[in-house]
Amino acid sequence: DTGVSQNPRHKITKRGQNVTFRCDPISEHNRLYWYRQTLGQGPEFLTYFQNEAQLEKSRLLSDRFSAERPKGSFSTLEIQRTEQGDSAMYLCASSPGYRSSYEQYFGPGTRLTVT
């Protein structure tokens, strides 16, 4: 049983560039979540999908952020025109998504540094 995978693990980019991250959830998990974590803080929710439908987006998520989950499998998170404040660990989690099973399992994360 493979866990959640994320690529790339590290990304260094210059301010103003676009970046895209990929997440592959645990197979048969219907729900996929994106979180962002900065140093000394707990992860903050960004958005989540039930299959291919994006059901909620955080008000923290500016228009520069977009996420997709085509075909309900892997997901991508794109940040356009990156800013230094976007530097963080971007975490993906997946969950079975059926009643009474709410546990979320995280991938290794993508650490973004914007210079």
Place this chain on the structure above:
Amino acid sequence: QKEVEQNSGPLSVPEGAIASLNCTYSDRGSQSFFWYRQYSGKSPELIMFIYSNGDKEDGRFTAQLNKASQYVSLLIRDSQPSDSATYLCAVIFAGNEKLTFGTGTRLTIIP
């Protein structure tokens, strides 16, 4: 604003002793509670979840939930140096699907 509160620590516990980590939350209607362990530079790892009042045990870990007091705790028995990490409390508030995290408690086990 729905919140999860944890003592940031650091909490130092001698090897072999019981480590006790505490968490309070703001919404009495919450149903789902989680403890994650996070080593420095790594992602959170789910170690316990609890949905009903009372205690839930898994190996050296015990989660305790008191919904009336809006309080959830994690006990680690026979603490080992490998337990040194930040422990994150997370709650799924009623009407939500996302995890809301506390800021975490840094635990150090002293050999």
